[in-house]
Amino acid sequence: MIHSAHTETPLPAVRDSPQTPGMHESSLRRLQRRAIETLCAGVVVLTLLGPVRAEEPPAPDGEFSLPTAETPAVADPVTIDPFIQLRGAVWRTKAGIVFLKTPIGLLTLTSKTTLKDLKASQEVYFWVHERHSIVEIRKRADGSLVHRYLSGPMTSGTDTPRTLRWWGPDGDQTIHVGTQEERLTDYREGDPLTVEVDETNTISGVHDLQYDLQISQTPPAGSDVQLLLSGTVSKLKSNFVFVRTPIGLVMLNSKIGIPRVKVGQPLTLHIDHEHVTVSFPSTETPIPRRSASPTP
Template sequence: MAAPRYPFLFIIATVLAFRFTAVAAEPSTVTLASQSQPASDPTPSVSSVENEVWPSIKLKGSVWRMKSGMVFLKTPVGLLTLSSKTGLRDVKGSYDVTFWINGTSAVVDIRKKSDASLIHRYVSGDLRYAGPDKRAVALWTPEGEKTFSVEAYAEKLNEKAETRPITVEVDEAGTITGFHDLHYDVQINHPPQYSSDLHMKLAGTIAKLKSGFVFLKTPIGIVTVSAKTGVRNAKVGHTLTLWAHDTNLVIDLQQNGAAAPSTRFLTGRLTYASPDRQAVTLWAPEGEQTFPTERGRAALATIKEGTPITVEINDRGMVLDIRKAG
């Protein structure tokens, strides 16, 4: 397995990530009137505004287990592991952790569940000075780009070339309290299991297939995607793009050299579009979309509303299959 370009962002995710190629697309609502009648805009293209940042993740977890230098957290999509040789020594089960990825930047917030007071904040990104005097560095945070004074660490930073990744710990006031190594292991074994402010946008190229997992080469390392996410018929060399939002998951599969994805898999809670149950409604990156149930009537007859389902459509927007998720 090849090491990622950014060692502080070493992620093995059991369901996401992909080498992203930006494709501009107008957000639209795809409505299929019947199985044999595709939507007016049928192609499930990669939804991306040119100014959007890829990859992008917001994932919150609760502490499940701890040992020296390692914290294991349960999240809506699987297990998140944080590890460090120099930090993470005092994390407790009464803490919540929020994890962000924004391009080549990352932030980890560790806070008390009781009052949301900050215990640790780790900020990672490429070393960029805020000015020619090199007294401060500019790093991305969920609140926007911020500058942090590094005058007390000038000697330490002299050893690092600009654009190389750094990880700093900062307090509530934004003062750097130390430099650390920090690594991540994200396992996404299934679609989101409960409602949260989960957000993910990832893209990559399939490098290997093994034992029900897809291994993708992404800007943040090799990431594994479980077949339980709904993806089928993936092949080495295909591009895989994934979005997650709240309890929803969408995966686009694109063949080598193709101008648009050949298959889209949409997973979310079963919600009928009308009382006659002739169509279901699911979230998509372009907006809410509706799909006819003709192809999935037998499966849907045994599935209760609110249960996660997967709708598979082709490059013309035609429904290929509707099935229970997982």
């Protein structure tokens, strides 16, 4: 058997063709530039195809927009004389006598028929409007009504029978006689009358009620006080000025801003919250001027 001899001719080794370093770096830069251009083109396409949204940037942490502050309505100046609006706390009580501390001084209520169950946990709201006055006694804890007294001239209701008409802080109010019609037979139209009413404005009793006011201090800032009171100086004693007014004799401490006065001098006191104003109405009679034209 003849075997053929197989001779493998080795192939020459293939070597990478040598390249210069400058050509290699140039190729890399071209590849990087193309990649960046392709990426930017894709971002532009996505931006153009994406939805358009108008959003405000979020506010920085700790900052927020303050609401526009509303200017409080300015209350109309008090022109009714006399007029008093006060709020007081029970200080001391006796049988038929209650001493109240108010922002301007001591208010004393007296009665022979009521005011026998007032407590230190109650507060009193007090109004005077010309010949009318109102005393409301409420629990300080929840504001519930304990007593409400109305004083003033008896005025019959015009629209509804067996009713009376009374002034109130929110306007004229209708008062129902209820079961007290017999007690009112001794009163005539215009007679001074004090009644107690319940939450339905129905009379529950007929009483006597007096009050005494001493103005000894300037009310603190923010006090809910309104007062307009005119009278005539009747007495001077130490630092006190006694003024006779339509609501009786009122004692004023000169330290609230009353200048030197004399007995018989008219005086008007106006208190608006913490502001105190004292004025002296002129009592001089104007002298008539003679006419320059000749008398015919």
